[in-house]
Amino acid sequence: MFYDATDASEPVLAFHSFRFFPARRTLYEDDRPLRLGSRAIDILHVLLERAGETVTKDQLIARAWPNTVVEEGNLRVHVAALRKMLGERHIENVVGRGYCFITPVVRSDAGAIPHASATGPDAASAAAGGQSSTVYLPQSDGLPPCATRIFGRDQTVEALREQLAERRFVTIVGTGGMGKTTAALAAAERMQGHWRQGTVFVDLASLTHPGQVPQALAAALVMEHPAAMSAADITAALRSHHMLLILDSCEHVLEAVSLLAEQILHGAPGVRLLATSREPLRAEGEWVHRLPALELPPEPAPDAPPLTMAQALSYASVQLFAERVQASAAGLALGDAEAPQIADICRRLDGIPLAIELAAARVELLGIRGLVARLDDCCYLLKGGRRTAKVRHRTLEATLDWSYALLGERERNLLHRLSVFRRRFSLEEALSIGADSREGLEEAMDALSSLVSKSMLATVADTGAARYRMLETTRSYAAAKLAESGEHDVILAHYVALSGPPR
Numbered sequence: 001m002f003y004d005a006t007d008a009s010e011p012v013l014a015f016h017s018f019r020f021f022p023a024r025r026t027l028y029e030d031d032r033p034l035r036l037g038s039r040a041i042d043i044l045h046v047l048l049e050r051a052g053e054t055v056t057k058d059q060l061i062a063r064a065w066p067n068t069v070v071e072e073g074n075l076r077v078h079v080a081a082l083r084k085m086l087g088e089r090h091i092e093n094v095v096g097r098g099y100c101f102i103t104p105v106v107r108s109d110a111g112a113i114p115h116a117s118a119t120g121p122d123a124a125s126a127a128a129g130g131q132s133s134t135v136y137l138p139q140s141d142g143l144p145p146c147a148t149r150i151f152g153r154d155q156t157v158e159a160l161r162e163q164l165a166e167r168r169f170v171t172i173v174g175t176g177g178m179g180k181t182t183a184a185l186a187a188a189e190r191m192q193g194h195w196r197q198g199t200v201f202v203d204l205a206s207l208t209h210p211g212q213v214p215q216a217l218a219a220a221l222v223m224e225h226p227a228a229m230s231a232a233d234i235t236a237a238l239r240s241h242h243m244l245l246i247l248d249s250c251e252h253v254l255e256a257v258s259l260l261a262e263q264i265l266h267g268a269p270g271v272r273l274l275a276t277s278r279e280p281l282r283a284e285g286e287w288v289h290r291l292p293a294l295e296l297p298p299e300p301a302p303d304a305p306p307l308t309m310a311q312a313l314s315y316a317s318v319q320l321f322a323e324r325v326q327a328s329a330a331g332l333a334l335g336d337a338e339a340p341q342i343a344d345i346c347r348r349l350d351g352i353p354l355a356i357e358l359a360a361a362r363v364e365l366l367g368i369r370g371l372v373a374r375l376d377d378c379c380y381l382l383k384g385g386r387r388t389a390k391v392r393h394r395t396l397e398a399t400l401d402w403s404y405a406l407l408g409e410r411e412r413n414l415l416h417r418l419s420v421f422r423r424r425f426s427l428e429e430a431l432s433i434g435a436d437s438r439e440g441l442e443e444a445m446d447a448l449s450s451l452v453s454k455s456m457l458a459t460v461a462d463t464g465a466a467r468y469r470m471l472e473t474t475r476s477y478a479a480a481k482l483a484e485s486g487e488h489d490v491i492l493a494h495y496v497a498l499s500g501p502p503r
Contacts, residue, residue, distance in 0.1 A: 152316020
């Protein structure tokens, strides 16, 4: 069952026969809902919140048209529409400055005002102690648009929906480029009807300091003076809200997000959290959902007939590759002759959506066979990318740079050394490569655990003992770092002595 916050006190702003519910963005006259556009709703909300004060034209325009330059005439049109609906006597034009809502407004909970027609100066004074919400919410549904189709995430989306039905805090964890944000947005889109105030998306990737986390959330919630908002202020404002918050790209501000999340969970019972991160937040109440790679065609069995394109397209990784090839090289035919090679490409890229997208973009230049030939040089693929993507997703190299920057020195050294394994490896092998002495075993164990947690290593659950593997794109990146470190020859010799020549 989803948490139902409808019995929580809901803020209401009332005057004469009208009641305005900020959380629902709905205006009633007596018991009849009135139709208003989103711009008019924003303008009315500000005027009611600041009843008795002059609100400047610039302030109203900034609220109704954020990040957009509009003419003052647009504001006059919407104010005129409000006056026509409410009556001329409520909104006063302050010449040369702006507008003022001059009618007394009762600020209280919905249950405290059965009908707003009883309002007046005395009622307004009586309700002066009521707390009004400072969360205005975005004008849209709060979700950034998805520019491309989503492949192979139906089971993930359904699992996330079920998890959010039972738990209030879920974190999607996976390596860079795995599609964590895409999965979160898809799950939120499918669940839009579950939240009374909808969903708000908070992009934390651009933050440079943990102290900016509350400000980013306050800005996404369209609160006034977001730079001055603390976690306590935000939690108080969300206390009566019923909504989903998506906290995207948390890995570089983990502690700050963890503290904020715990505070919201304790203080705002109608709010649920869906986070994305390259490692768990380890916060109270967190449920971790590890995002798998896209489904891959299996390795061909000996003497098996060649894979057909129809068969290959039953796998999400191939569907994504084919769609991106058509988008970048329109008219290029992909048939049965290319199917085995495309399956090989997707397997060698470990089913990582970003890697597959960037590889597909090279097909116009190289062709399928040329791309297969260049896959041994993953560094070539690390460099290509989309200009319009977020900085950390423009290239595979940028994605891995982002993760690498979050590692400590011991974690980086171990990552470099483990790049000599082109196969799965055991805990004992990892420690043999990673520890310089018996005394260093514990440090190597801690670094190995951290690399798994931060999605730089994958665990393999196909044997009784723990085994690990490094995604090929990560391995290529780490191998380049190993070459730069000056340890390459020593570590390779150790590896050869341990298990024979690299395979």
